[in-house]
Amino acid sequence: MARAVSTKRKLWFTGLAWLIGLVIFFPILWTVLTSFKTEAEAIASPPSFLGFEWTLENYATVMERSNYFRFFMNSVIIAVGSTALGLLVAVPAAWSMAFVPGKRTKDLLMWMLSTKMLPPVGVLIPIYLISRNFGLLDSRAALVVVLMLINLPIIIWMLYTYFKEIPGEILEAARMDGASLRSEIIYVLTPMAVPGIASTMLLNIILAWNEAFWTLNLTTVNAAPLTAFIASYSSPEGLFYAKLSAASTMAIAPILIMGWFSQKQLVRGLTFGAVK
Amino acid sequence: MTLKVSTLMGACAIAAISSGAMAESITIATVNNGDMIRMQGLAADFTAKHPDIELEWVTLEENILRQRVTTDIATKGGQYDVMTIGTYEVPIWANQGWLVGLNDLPADYDADDILPAIRGGLTVDGELYAAPFYGESSMVMYRTDLIEAAGLTMPDAPTWEFIGEAARAMTDKDNEVYGICLRGKAGWGENMAFLTATANSFGARWFDMDWKPQFDSDAWANTLNFYVGLMNDAGPPGASSNGFNENLALFQTGKCGMWIDATVAASFVTNPEDSTVADKVGFALAPDNGLGKRGNWLWAWSLGIPAGTQKAEAAKAFVAWATSKEYLALVAENEGWANVPPGTRSSLYANPEYAKVPFAKMTLDSINSADPTNPTVDPVPYVGVQFVAIPEFQGIATAVGQQFSAALAGTTSVENALAAAQALTTREMAKAGYPK
Numbered sequence: 001m002a003r004a005v006s007t008k009r010k011l012w013f014t015g016l017a018w019l020i021g022l023v024i025f026f027p028i029l030w031t032v033l034t035s036f037k038t039e040a041e042a043i044a045s046p047p048s049f050l051g052f053e054w055t056l057e058n059y060a061t062v063m064e065r066s067n068y069f070r071f072f073m074n075s076v077i078i079a080v081g082s083t084a085l086g087l088l089v090a091v092p093a094a095w096s097m098a099f100v101p102g103k104r105t106k107d108l109l110m111w112m113l114s115t116k117m118l119p120p121v122g123v124l125i126p127i128y129l130i131s132r133n134f135g136l137l138d139s140r141a142a143l144v145v146v147l148m149l150i151n152l153p154i155i156i157w158m159l160y161t162y163f164k165e166i167p168g169e170i171l172e173a174a175r176m177d178g179a180s181l182r183s184e185i186i187y188v189l190t191p192m193a194v195p196g197i198a199s200t201m202l203l204n205i206i207l208a209w210n211e212a213f214w215t216l217n218l219t220t221v222n223a224a225p226l227t228a229f230i231a232s233y234s235s236p237e238g239l240f241y242a243k244l245s246a247a248s249t250m251a252i253a254p255i256l257i258m259g260w261f262s263q264k265q266l267v268r269g270l271t272f273g274a275v276k
Numbered sequence: 277m278t279l280k281v282s283t284l285m286g287a288c289a290i291a292a293i294s295s296g297a298m299a300e301s302i303t304i305a306t307v308n309n310g311d312m313i314r315m316q317g318l319a320a321d322f323t324a325k326h327p328d329i330e331l332e333w334v335t336l337e338e339n340i341l342r343q344r345v346t347t348d349i350a351t352k353g354g355q356y357d358v359m360t361i362g363t364y365e366v367p368i369w370a371n372q373g374w375l376v377g378l379n380d381l382p383a384d385y386d387a388d389d390i391l392p393a394i395r396g397g398l399t400v401d402g403e404l405y406a407a408p409f410y411g412e413s414s415m416v417m418y419r420t421d422l423i424e425a426a427g428l429t430m431p432d433a434p435t436w437e438f439i440g441e442a443a444r445a446m447t448d449k450d451n452e453v454y455g456i457c458l459r460g461k462a463g464w465g466e467n468m469a470f471l472t473a474t475a476n477s478f479g480a481r482w483f484d485m486d487w488k489p490q491f492d493s494d495a496w497a498n499t500l501n502f503y504v505g506l507m508n509d510a511g512p513p514g515a516s517s518n519g520f521n522e523n524l525a526l527f528q529t530g531k532c533g534m535w536i537d538a539t540v541a542a543s544f545v546t547n548p549e550d551s552t553v554a555d556k557v558g559f560a561l562a563p564d565n566g567l568g569k570r571g572n573w574l575w576a577w578s579l580g581i582p583a584g585t586q587k588a589e590a591a592k593a594f595v596a597w598a599t600s601k602e603y604l605a606l607v608a609e610n611e612g613w614a615n616v617p618p619g620t621r622s623s624l625y626a627n628p629e630y631a632k633v634p635f636a637k638m639t640l641d642s643i644n645s646a647d648p649t650n651p652t653v654d655p656v657p658y659v660g661v662q663f664v665a666i667p668e669f670q671g672i673a674t675a676v677g678q679q680f681s682a683a684l685a686g687t688t689s690v691e692n693a694l695a696a697a698q699a700l701t702t703r704e705m706a707k708a709g710y711p712k
Contacts, residue, residue, distance in 0.1 A: 040550045043525035065313070125351065132353050216340055217347065220303055220355045221332045234337035235308040236465070237520050237538060239528075239550065 034245035042241040058246035066229055068250060075225035077140050079208040082147035083201055086155045094159035095185055099168055112153040120213045131218055138220045147208045155200055162196025198265050209255045226251035300590045301330040302357035305345055307338045311410050311617045314607060315598055321606055322597045329590045349374045352584040357591040361406055361580045363397040367665045370400040376581040376588050377403040381596050389621045394576045397648045406578035407599040411619025413642035414473060414572045416560040417545055418534040419553060422446045436563045443510035446533030455510030457532035461519040462681035464673035469573055469662040471680060475499040477564045477571035481652040482664050487710040491698035500690045504683055516685035528552060536562060539642055542635035543614055559638040561645065567653045573662035574646035619643050668708045675700050
């Protein structure tokens with residue numbers, strides 16, 4: 001029987017949730033507000049929250065100085081490409097771990113996750129040299145592969161969790177009806193796991209979009225995504241906070257909008273199996 | 277007729293193919309600062325003079341740029357044809373054979389016009405390995421109104437004792453006015469740039485002639501005690517996390533009586549568009565203690581060519597253009613004399629138009645008073661004023677900087693910070709095999 005929750009308690013928790021939400025969102029809000037200030041207002045103390053002279057000058061400067069759409073397209077290609085490639089590898093891998101587990105499956109999963117514990121800079125030189133030797137420096141192909149490999153453990157883990165929720169009997173029935181392994185995965189498993197796959201895909205796109213170590217170290221001009229675009233506006237000697245904020249806003253806006261539109265799927269996927 | 281048309285079309289095709297084949301694209305890695313951005317805006321002048329060369333710019337934050345170009349040059353990645361590097365990298369990279377020598381730049385480039393202190397920092401065994409784009413030292417920037425109200429007069433060449441007295445006299449914490457703003461944020465290019473240069477004027481040094489660390493000396497104790505005491509009495513709250521930008525913001529909003537930092541800041545604090553105190557700023561040389569060395573540093577953002585580039589000639593043409601006297605005149609014509617990249621050429625300072633810029637003379641005097649080959653009171657085995665030009669310095673100085681920043685924040689004592697600095701430097705230098 002569900003426990004009755006008093007209105008006062010409900011209000012209190014709702015207020016707390018809003019407060020936490022605002023605290024988490026505040027840095028983004030502040031970045032957006034700063035992007036509409038002049039450089040002098042951006043450093044004013046005490047800072048003004050809304051009562052300043054709004055300007056679009058920073059956006060104009062950023063658009064004039066940088067080829068935003070080139071950076072944007074590189075981000076799209078790298079994020080979507082690495083996610084698609086990752087799913088292609090992860091779906092069969094997660095299937096085998098969920099439905100035909102071996103003695104060492106759990107160990108294998110833990111080992112895969114342990115690769116995320118390695119500081120990326122530890123493998124910078126080997127990956128840089130491999131990319132150089134294959135002529136892949138400053139190429140989107142190299143970043144698609146590298147980001148796919150980096151996020152693969154997370155994708156496999158998430159899909160494994162979702163697949164575990166699907167009753168094995170359904171797949172067994174398909175097998176008895178003569179479905180091949182390929183058909184079983186494509187026509188039976190995948191449609192049933194669409195919410196899980198969709199949320200995994202969305203999360204992976206967000207992770208790849210925001211990745212700033214490899215995207216900065218393996219690119220120069222042709223493959224540089226929005227992370228490099230932001231980095232070009234930061235400076236330890238000179239105040240460029242307003243322009244930096246404008247560049248940051250332009251870089252995060254697409255992924256923020258995507259997140260808003262898909263938040264239902266994202267939350268559903270992330271909490272899938274959390275409550276039984 | 278048909279033959280003529282075919283011949284003409286063939287000739288056009290060959291011309292198109294040849295021009296396409298001749299067009300060479302060079303990639304230039306730069307830092308994000310006003311002078312570099314201005315250069316990008318004026319690059320049309322270069323491409324008009326060299327239609328066969330296309331320019332691709334990669335602008336990055338200083339620390340990211342340093343990491344990127346170091347990885348690239350060490351692994352011969354060949355991603356860049358021109359790199360923006362500082363006086364710290366040049367001697368180290370030149371000794372590794374990573375940079376193309378620039379002694380063969382055209383005669384009209386007039387390398388002898390480069391300021392001797394700057395040129396010395398970019399030359400190894402008589403070969404120039406990077407051309408200076410702009411040079412800087414450090415100096416005192418102070419509020420003329422506040423010092424006057426305190427009943428003091430800033431000398432052109434103040435002592436640390438005077439700076440301490442003036443800072444305490446100008447401080448009005450109730451009204452959020454702090455007598456002095458200095459770097460406190462940990463980092464080899466942050467607080468350690470300032471403190472190493474300051475230590476030079478207190479008679480301290482990083483190493484003796486046998487590469488033995490010297491943080492256990494009285495001179496270092498005097499330096500750090502003076503710094504922490506002064507900042508506690510007259511510095512802003514939270515100073516241990518303040519770097520250049522934080523102090524710039526404080527000064528521009530009228531909260532600092534004095535600020536000792538890079539000469540390049542002079543153009544920012546006197547710019548009425550951004551600074552509320554633009555018309556109340558005076559300049560003085562970095563302080564000393566009467567030991568023959570001032571507490572100012574020397575730095576030059578310079579353009580170097582990595583040895584692995586396939587486009588050395590095009591890269592040299594660009595470097596020669598960007599660091600030429602003609603480029604300085606081009607900036608003056610388009611942006612005014614105050615925006616000309618400072619601190620590289622003697623001829624700029626001989627120009628009567630440039631002499632009218634309020635901070636021109638003090639910048640030159642500051643640069644000239646720094647000597648990277650003889651930076652300390654006692655002899656040292658290294659080159660560099662605010663750094664030690666060895667590859668290990670970045671890591672060691674950042675760790676030492678964290679200790680000193682902690683001392684400023686009050687989470688450790690000056691004695692403990694110096695003891696920790698001595699221990700960690702001794703350990704790292706032994707690991708690196710010094711003395712070599």
